[in-house]
Amino acid sequence: MARFDRFTEEALYGPNGFYTRGNNARPDSGDFVTSPETSNLFGGCIAVYLDRIWQAMQRPNPFVVVEAGSGRGTLCRDIFLSEPECKAALRYALVERSTHERETAFTNVVSTCFAEVDELPITALKDLPAGPLTGVVLGNELLDNLPPRVLQRTAAGWSELYVIDGRPDWQTAPQEAQNMASTLAPGAPPGTCIPLQLKAAVWVRRALNLLDRGRILLFDYGLKNTADFVDRPIGEWLRTYRQHRRAGDPYTDAGSRDITCDVAFDQLPGSPQIFLQRDWLLSQELETMTEWAREKWYESAQAPDTSAMAARVVLDEASALTDPQGLGAFLVAEWHVGD
Ligand SMILES: C[S@@+](CC[C@H](N)C(=O)[O-])C[C@H]1O[C@@H](n2cnc3c(N)ncnc32)[C@H](O)[C@@H]1O
Structure with a gap:
């Protein structure tokens, strides 16, 4: 028996995990199509943003960009190929948990952007580097892959999702998790399920502590408020994908598919400003x-x-x-x- 977040952790990042095996999670295999994999315009807009922040911060050198969950390195490649003004000051860390993805990304970016360069301005790391740093922490579709705990409202309180022998099982949740759920979704009717995204919150806290000056910029699918999950069935916001198709419930065949959860942005610390991706890209010269x-x-x-x-x-x-x-x-x- 495993609590759902622990089950998912193993299914994605364990020895036979979906991301550990790496070659499953290829856009050309159709497992997911993210914004960087959709178009180099995405990296172009982020390059514009980085220049604006660099200027606003009085052109620090080094200007460190940490990209977390960098996958195959496409965003990093497109940022450098966009030739931002801050390029000479830019030190870029690809942070990727999957060894396969990390090594592939590093090789791809170096061979595309830096074949002729002696001192590489990029590094590839398994986890966030030590701070303090001055610059920007970036991430596209990272938080949705940090496994949530899942709680369900009952007549008496809240129960928590476990996985036993390939089946979901609901058990009375620990009191602190019940308190959290009641605060996040007050008045939720029995049957309501919500994610508790503690791993995502801890990750953002670490990123905030990493910077002495700068920005964190994270893109993901999700909702502004946990209370907005109330009318949605669990299968709508907790999804699995294989080869770009929905792939059934997450409880069996661990490692065979991606397991992903809409992000409840109100659970992240530090009161970020929230934009729609459409508006944000248009504000970074996409039309130009x-x-x-x-x-x-x-x-x-x-x-x-x-x-x-x-x-x-x-x-x-x-x-x-x-x-x-x-x-x-x-x-x-x-x-x-x-x-
Ligand atoms: C959905 S993919 C997104 C890849 C890329 N950002 C893109 O947009 O194409 C999520 C990636 O985050 C990585 N990941 C998950 N948890 C991580 C963590 N704590 N630190 C770094 N990478 C992580 C996964 O291995 C996976 O490659």
């Missing part, structure tokens, strides 16, 4: 970046040649990143540290 493609496409839409078709692809990618029913509805949380 795609202006050439719009012009090219309108010019040649009647008889498109290959360059017009390439422009169309860029416009489609920008639409996907800002789609109000898809990636555009993701939330962006930003914390300011030291100013």
Whole structure:
């Protein structure tokens, strides 16, 4: 018998875990398509953001960027290829728990961006580095992969989800977890399930302690308030994926699929500002970046040649990143540290 968060921890990151095995979690295998894997425009917008923060902070050198849950390193690659103004001061740490992903990412970024460079401005780490640092901590779709505890409202209080022999089992929750759940979702009717995202909260606290000055910027799917989970069935916000398709309940075949949970942003410490991904990308010059493609496409839409078709692809990618029913509805949380 295992508490759900411990079961999921093993299923994702244990010796045969979904992410440990690495080669399962490839975008080209279709397991997930994240914003960086959708378009290099995402990295372009983050490069614009990094320049703005660097300028606002009086151009610190070094300017450290820590990217947590960096996967195959696509975002890092696209940031460097965007040639931000802060590039000479930039020291970039890819932080990735999966050894397979981390090593692949490092090799990919070095061979694409730094083949001719003697002193590499990037490192690859298994966990957050030691602080204090001046710069930015970034993460795309990290928090949803930090396993939650799951509580269900009963007539008498709250019960907690365990997994026994491939089946879900609900047991009376410890009192402190019950208190937390009651505070986060007061008045929830019996049958309501909510996530308790303690691992995500602890991770954000560590990131906040890492910086002496700078920002934390995290992108993920989820809801602003835990109370908003109340009307949603558990299978809607606690999901599994294999090859880009929903893959049934999470309780069997540990390691065979991704297990992911919508993030309840109100459970994260430090009162971040929250934006919609769509608005945030548009505020970082996404439209300016795609202006050439719009012009090219309108010019040649009647008889498109290959360059017009390439422009169309860029416009489609920008639409996907800002789609109000898809990636555009993701939330962006930003914390300011030291100013
Ligand atoms: C859904 S993937 C996102 C990958 C990439 N950021 C992207 O957007 O394509 C989540 C990644 O976070 C990694 N991860 C999970 N927990 C982590 C932790 N505590 N520190 C660093 N990486 C972690 C996983 O191994 C996985 O590669």
